[in-house]
Amino acid sequence: xxxxxxxxxxxxxxxxxxxxxxxxxxxxxxxxxxxxxxxxxxxxxxxxxxxxxxxxxxxxxxxxxxxxxxxxxxxxxxxxxxxxxxxxxxxxxxxxxxxxxxxxxxxxxxxxxxxxxxxxxxxxxxxxxxxxxxxxxxxxxxxxxxxxxxxxxxxxxxxxxxxxxxxxxxxxxxxxxxxxxxxxxxxxxxxxxxxxxxxxxxxxxxxxxxxxxxxxxxxxxxxxxxxxxxxxxxxxxxxxxxxxxxxxxxxxxxxxxxxxxxxxxxxxxxxxxxxxxxxxxxxxxxxxxxxxxxxxxxxxxxxxxxxxxxxxxxxxxxxxxxxxxxxxxxxxxxxxxxxxxxxxxxxxxxxxxxxxxxxxxxxxxxxxxxxxxxxxxxxx
Amino acid sequence: xxxxxxxxxxxxxxxxxxxxxxxxxxxxxxxxxxxxxxxxxxxxxxxxxxxxxxxxxxxxxxxxxxxxxxxxxxxxxxxxxxxxxxxxxxxxxxxxxxxxxxxxxxxxxxxxxxxxxxxxxxxxxxxxxxxxxxxxxxxxxxxxxxxxxxxxxxxxxxxxxxxxxxxxxxxxxxxxxxxxxxxxxxxxxxxxxxxxxxxxxxxxxxxxxxxxxxxxxxxxxxxxxxxxxxxxxxxxxxxxxxxxxxxxxxxxxxxxxxxxxxxxxxxxxxxxxxxxxxxxxxxxxxxxxxxxxxxxxxxxxxxxxxxxxxxxxxxxxxxxxxxxxxxxxxxxxxxxxxxxxxxxxxxxxxxxxxxxxxxxxxxxxxxxxxxxxxxxxxxx
Numbered sequence: 001x002x003x004x005x006x007x008x009x010x011x012x013x014x015x016x017x018x019x020x021x022x023x024x025x026x027x028x029x030x031x032x033x034x035x036x037x038x039x040x041x042x043x044x045x046x047x048x049x050x051x052x053x054x055x056x057x058x059x060x061x062x063x064x065x066x067x068x069x070x071x072x073x074x075x076x077x078x079x080x081x082x083x084x085x086x087x088x089x090x091x092x093x094x095x096x097x098x099x100x101x102x103x104x105x106x107x108x109x110x111x112x113x114x115x116x117x118x119x120x121x122x123x124x125x126x127x128x129x130x131x132x133x134x135x136x137x138x139x140x141x142x143x144x145x146x147x148x149x150x151x152x153x154x155x156x157x158x159x160x161x162x163x164x165x166x167x168x169x170x171x172x173x174x175x176x177x178x179x180x181x182x183x184x185x186x187x188x189x190x191x192x193x194x195x196x197x198x199x200x201x202x203x204x205x206x207x208x209x210x211x212x213x214x215x216x217x218x219x220x221x222x223x224x225x226x227x228x229x230x231x232x233x234x235x236x237x238x239x240x241x242x243x244x245x246x247x248x249x250x251x252x253x254x255x256x257x258x259x260x261x262x263x264x265x266x267x268x269x270x271x272x273x274x275x276x277x278x279x280x281x282x283x284x285x286x287x288x289x290x291x292x293x294x295x296x297x298x299x300x301x302x303x304x305x306x307x308x309x310x311x312x313x314x315x316x317x318x319x320x321x322x323x324x325x326x327x328x329x330x331x332x333x334x335x336x337x338x339x340x341x342x343x344x345x346x347x348x349x350x351x352x353x354x355x356x357x358x359x360x361x362x363x364x365x366x367x368x369x370x371x372x373x374x375x376x377x378x379x380x
Numbered sequence: 381x382x383x384x385x386x387x388x389x390x391x392x393x394x395x396x397x398x399x400x401x402x403x404x405x406x407x408x409x410x411x412x413x414x415x416x417x418x419x420x421x422x423x424x425x426x427x428x429x430x431x432x433x434x435x436x437x438x439x440x441x442x443x444x445x446x447x448x449x450x451x452x453x454x455x456x457x458x459x460x461x462x463x464x465x466x467x468x469x470x471x472x473x474x475x476x477x478x479x480x481x482x483x484x485x486x487x488x489x490x491x492x493x494x495x496x497x498x499x500x501x502x503x504x505x506x507x508x509x510x511x512x513x514x515x516x517x518x519x520x521x522x523x524x525x526x527x528x529x530x531x532x533x534x535x536x537x538x539x540x541x542x543x544x545x546x547x548x549x550x551x552x553x554x555x556x557x558x559x560x561x562x563x564x565x566x567x568x569x570x571x572x573x574x575x576x577x578x579x580x581x582x583x584x585x586x587x588x589x590x591x592x593x594x595x596x597x598x599x600x601x602x603x604x605x606x607x608x609x610x611x612x613x614x615x616x617x618x619x620x621x622x623x624x625x626x627x628x629x630x631x632x633x634x635x636x637x638x639x640x641x642x643x644x645x646x647x648x649x650x651x652x653x654x655x656x657x658x659x660x661x662x663x664x665x666x667x668x669x670x671x672x673x674x675x676x677x678x679x680x681x682x683x684x685x686x687x688x689x690x691x692x693x694x695x696x697x698x699x700x701x702x703x704x705x706x707x708x709x710x711x712x713x714x715x716x717x718x719x720x721x722x723x724x725x726x727x728x729x730x731x732x733x734x735x736x737x738x739x740x741x742x743x744x745x746x747x748x749x750x751x752x753x754x755x756x757x758x759x760x
Contacts, residue, residue, distance in 0.1 A: 077695075101699050106695040315485050319481050
């Protein structure tokens with residue numbers, strides 16, 4: 001009955017699955033991980049009812065067990081143990097363990113009480129894509145997701161297939177909080193046409209938490225391909241990584257707004273700035289634009305971009321960086337949002353396109369058209 | 381008027397002084413640092429009315445200024461600036477600065493509003509001692525200081541001169557929270573006889589916050605000697621480090637209890653354990669003795685020390701380490717306190733002396749008699 005597993009491997013698997021559980025949880029069973037072992041290995045599953053994560057670890061000696069124990073406590077047990085192996089033995093609904101000089105047990109919960117997030121994922125709606133491309137879509141849009149619960153349809157990343165202006169087909173992620181918007185394209189794999197049909201309003205809103213957990217899973221060494229599957233009702237998605245871990249998530253049931261309306265198209269000028277230069281300049285004046293007054297004035301005047309605060313926040317500051325701008329103007333923006341956008345980009349040179357102080361600015365990497373960022377101006 | 385200072389040096393000096401200010405402060409002036417520059421350099425002072433810290437930085441170009449500006453904001457300005465130098469210029473009560481491409485100003489407060497913590501420190505009550513010795517006295521007793529405000533006289537480290545049982549004179553620190561007690565001796569310098577007269581009840585209670593700040597100052601590279609001075613009223617102390625930074629603190633106005641009564645003297649047995657082994661054992665069972673139930677049972681039985689939890693906390697655990705004990709017994713203790721005591725010691729081998737399950741245990745390093753630790757048993 002007992003399964004023998006390398007402690008470090010089990011620890012990683014439990015930690016990765018337990019990430020979906022909420023710290024402060026009034027429903028004990030949702031704070032549990034399900035630990036199942038059979039001849040193939042050990043599988044760890046955890047869920048918050050909307051998302052479920054399953055991770056796996058190899059067994060050194062195969063055993064049979066299926067228990068549900070508190071995720072936090074199991075993680076702490078595994079963290080506190082020395083390296084080596086751990087022997088897991090079921091005892092009713094409890095889980096007994098032996099590791100070197102240490103023996104112990106964790107009180108368990110009935111396995112059947114753990115909610116199952118599952119669905120039917122048809123083969124036709126299943127495709128694979130590069131992990132890097134999915135990572136970019138998530139990382140560069142998550143920063144713009146709204147946390148305002150009243151506009152729940154903005155609390156996620158809108159994933160959809162679309163035809164770009166260049167005529168290529170993209171799997172696009174978009175997110176906005178009303179102050180900034182970020183849109184990242186990835187090439188749409190041909191096999192994804194059934195899952196992500198190109199066309200208006202044919203997309204899905206992936207909840208912020210799911211996107212964040214998936215991004216975290218993609219950041220570990222989990223292979224370079226991801227399998228994506230949309231379920232038959234188009235209400236859930238399954239991401240399966242090359243290391244066989246998987247995340248299933250419900251989509252947000254709502255309609256994402258027609259974001260293309262927000263993207264500015266007519267400009268009176270633009271400026272090319274070193275992305276890191278502008279980040280450094282914003283950092284230098286940051287002590288005077290924090291708290292309530294996070295606004296900075298951007299003064300474009302040909303060869304210089306001046307960045308200044310207006311002295312509302314306990315002091316004032318001015319700094320400047322070189323730029324090439326085509327039209328002199330002063331525009332106020334929220335410094336924190338601008339820093340977030342710039343930090344999400346990889347571009348060496350960012351092109352900031354503007355029209356006047358009342359219209360949004362468009363940021364694009366000079367050689368990185370797949371990422372478009374929009375920031376609303378503020379009146380200073 | 382302007383002073384030119386290396387940004388990094390000023391940053392360190394401001395940070396070190398600002399450590400005394402409280403984050404959430406309803407009195408703005410107590411959140412300020414005073415920045416004074418003259419031909420000798422720049423001095424930074426901050427206070428919370430009970431403690432005052434003064435730090436110094438060299439000037440590259442001497443200037444004259446004396447302003448009070450918010451500590452947090454100045455720190456953030458200095459942190460955000462690139463390396464290089466910063467030019468400080470007073471402007472009324474405000475502080476203007478220039479650093480490379482960046483200019484700015486911080487709104488100041490009237491310098492005379494900053495409370496001054498000072499006193500007369502007679503030469504006869506001034507002596508120097510090794511920084512290492514003072515560091516040990518503070519570090520090894522701070523862990524036992526009570527945070528219960530009702531027993532305010534336990535909210536600090538009791539520093540006093542005493543004659544040890546070995547007949548030497550010691551500068552001793554003691555702290556207790558009622559559950560543990562820790563006592564660390566340092567050699568009493570002959571010149572300290574006026575400041576720390578040897579005798580009953582001739583000591584001072586250094587507040588926890590002062591001890592913590594001083595420990596932090598001693599942990600940086602600040603030289604190997606410390607000058608200690610007691611003021612003429614014996615209500616304040618000044619510590620001056622070799623790098624010329626200083627901390628002045630009020631003592632707690634109260635009477636420290638006669639702690640010698642608590643130190644157990646009669647034992648039925650003792651056990652020698654590897655200090656790190658016991659720490660590791662406590663760590664291995666830690667997941668089952670956290671939260672409300674932090675108790676572990678120590679089972680001494682000749683060649684083994686068993687460490688076990690009683691299954692109140694979501695599970696149970698047992699582990700064991702080798703030991704040499706003279707008398708078999710089971711004693712319950714608070715695991716968190718025991719870990720704290722062991723972590724504060726440097727000993728390879730710790731001698732745990734015990735009598736029965738109702739009386740305190742004494743912990744001493746086998747070759748480290750200067751540190752004595754007492755832990756109360758708990759009923760399990």
